[in-house]
Amino acid sequence: MLSEGRAYSLKQGNGRRICQKRKTINKQGGFTLKQLLWIDGHFQETPSYMELRSPFNHEKLADVAVASREDVMAAISAAQKAAKIFAKMPLYERAEILEGVSTILKKEREECARIISREAAKPIKAARAEVDRTIMTYKFAAMEARRIHGETVPMDAAPGGEGRVAFTIKEPLGVIAAITPFNFPMNLVAHKVGPAIAAGNTVVLKPASQTPLSAYKIAEVFERAGLPSGVLNVITGSGRKIGDLLVKDERIKMVTFTGSPEVGKNIRENAGLKRVTLELGSNSAVIVENGVAVDKVVPRIVNGAFAYQGQVCISVQRVFVHSSIFEMFVDEFVKETSKLVTGDPLKDDTDLSALISVGDGDRVRDWIEEAVSNGAALKLGGTLQNGILQPTVLTHVPSNVKVSCEEIFAPVVSINPYQTIDEAIILVNESKYGLQAGIFTNDIHHALQAAKELEVGGVMINEIPTFRVDQMPYGGVKMSGMGREGIKYAVEEMTELKLISFNTN
Numbered sequence: 217m218l219s220e221g222r223a224y225s226l227k228q229g230n231g232r233r234i235c236q237k238r239k240t241i242n243k244q245g246g247f248t249l250k251q252l253l254w255i256d257g258h259f260q261e262t263p264s265y266m267e268l269r270s271p272f273n274h275e276k277l278a279d280v281a282v283a284s285r286e287d288v289m290a291a292i293s294a295a296q297k298a299a300k301i302f303a304k305m306p307l308y309e310r311a312e313i314l315e316g317v318s319t320i321l322k323k324e325r326e327e328c329a330r331i332i333s334r335e336a337a338k339p340i341k342a343a344r345a346e347v348d349r350t351i352m353t354y355k356f357a358a359m360e361a362r363r364i365h366g367e368t369v370p371m372d373a374a375p376g377g378e379g380r381v382a383f384t385i386k387e388p389l390g391v392i393a394a395i396t397p398f399n400f401p402m403n404l405v406a407h408k409v410g411p412a413i414a415a416g417n418t419v420v421l422k423p424a425s426q427t428p429l430s431a432y433k434i435a436e437v438f439e440r441a442g443l444p445s446g447v448l449n450v451i452t453g454s455g456r457k458i459g460d461l462l463v464k465d466e467r468i469k470m471v472t473f474t475g476s477p478e479v480g481k482n483i484r485e486n487a488g489l490k491r492v493t494l495e496l497g498s499n500s501a502v503i504v505e506n507g508v509a510v511d512k513v514v515p516r517i518v519n520g521a522f523a524y525q526g527q528v529c530i531s532v533q534r535v536f537v538h539s540s541i542f543e544m545f546v547d548e549f550v551k552e553t554s555k556l557v558t559g560d561p562l563k564d565d566t567d568l569s570a571l572i573s574v575g576d577g578d579r580v581r582d583w584i585e586e587a588v589s590n591g592a593a594l595k596l597g598g599t600l601q602n603g604i605l606q607p608t609v610l611t612h613v614p615s616n617v618k619v620s621c622e623e624i625f626a627p628v629v630s631i632n633p634y635q636t637i638d639e640a641i642i643l644v645n646e647s648k649y650g651l652q653a654g655i656f657t658n659d660i661h662h663a664l665q666a667a668k669e670l671e672v673g674g675v676m677i678n679e680i681p682t683f684r685v686d687q688m689p690y691g692g693v694k695m696s697g698m699g700r701e702g703i704k705y706a707v708e709e710m711t712e713l714k715l716i717s718f719n720t721n
């Protein structure tokens with residue numbers, strides 16, 4: 217097992233320095249991790265490194281490798297070389313590796329949670345929940361690996377098809393480039409690497425620059441679980457530079473991307489004929505009808521709005537409440553939100569910590585000011601201190617200000633009243649995004665109307681839009697993306713259907 221304290225070891229390979237990731241002593245006598253690239257089953261040096269710092273206290277966490285063009289090419293070559301062999305690995309062996317990953321993660325849950333918490337400023341209880349979900353995601357990937365199959369095709373259902381016996385098989389695509397965001401650095405990697413490996417593909421993974429350590433930890437875990445060299449490669453550095461190299465390389469057969477709509481659009485435009493799945497952003501909404509138990513619904517929505525500082529693609533950003541219960545709802549909502557504890561992400565009682573970057577803090581403060589100057593009422597929060605934005609509640613927010621119509625990705629929620637269900641549905645749909653939406657109602661007709669008319673990838677009835685379990689189909693419409701994740705559905709996207717027909721005439 218590679219642990220943070222493992223001694224430096226060095227060997228020569230392919231004319232390049234290949235060594236284990238290691239700790240080096242820094243000037244204060246503490247330790248700083250030097251994180252190398254993971255290519256072809258080895259931690260590998262590169263000439264350039266960048267400092268990784270905690271978004272919370274700016275403590276230095278590591279020096280992280282910045283992959284050169286040559287490193288990117290080496291990672292793609294390793295993945296391409298491994299693809300031929302890995303495609304032949306029987307399903308049960310792929311499944312056993314994925315099961316092994318789940319088992320190791322279960323044993324090392326706390327270590328993994330602390331990696332996430334430190335690099336992403338994710339409150340430790342949320343980081344533990346992410347590790348638990350990651351374990352489930354790899355379990356589902358193992359299950360799906362065992363049931364990848366085609367079907368028989370009734371060829372003689374068409375004239376001319378007589379005497380033909382045909383069936384389909386699902387083949388791996390080859391090398392997949394996986395590009396992931398900062399906000400779920402383990403589970404969103406699992407949503408790409410898990411199905412890719414279940415389906416027999418090889419992967420070049422480019423995690424977000426702020427959260428590389430979770431991805432390198434996963435590479436190490438896969439190696440210990442028996443994954444052959446070259447099947448999973450991890451490279452770090454600026455997305456703009458590395459991303460472009462990956463997206464344009466002819467050897468890459470698919471790009472699976474989770475991140476912002478701007479980058480997603482750019483990838484789509486540059487990917488040529490490659491398969492592309494895009495899991496992008498949103499400004500998710502929930503409708504609250506009269507007659508629902510406000511005391512039960514409010515804590516759920518508060519959780520959906522503020523968990524991990526609102527930096528979740530399906531965070532509740534817009535709440536539409538029936539006018540008859542609006543005032544009561546807002547009072548309860550403010551009371552419940554006031555209970556949230558802000559501070560050090562590594563403390564057990566912390567609910568919210570620092571935003572991912574100083575720039576995001578400034579951006580969000582400007583957006584709140586814009587909303588207030590356009591007539592919104594600030595009911596709570598709005599202050600930014602040491603990178604932590606106090607959970608912020610706005611009411612009577614015009615639909616054309618940024619806190620409403622753009623993805624805020626911060627702990628800010630807008631609450632507005634509505635009169636009729638038709639109006640509420642129009643308000644939810646008045647968005648360029650469409651990932652998930654929720655409705656709390658006791659009226660089955662309204663629930664079914666919402667299910668039919670809401671323009672999103674998933675409708676959550678009597679639930680927040682933030683709800684997700686990892687086996688369900690998940691993805692968006694409009695600017696929220698294309699394609700679906702959720703292991704079974706991702707395996708579909710990551711395999712090629714081949715028809716085989718026997719002429720028995």
Ligand code: NAP
Binds near residue numbers: 426
């Ligand atoms: P981001 O800035 O778009 O970055 C995502 C990834 O893309 C990072 O690895 C980034 O690398 C890389 N990248 C940047 N520019 C690139 C380029 N030109 N070509 C290829 N890759 C490039 O997103 P983020 O701030 O990390 O994450 C937040 C966003 O992700 C939000 O919009 C959120 O809604 C979305 N998200 C969506 C889902 C979903 O399932 N729908 C889930 C989670 C998050 P660097 O870090 O090096 O720039």
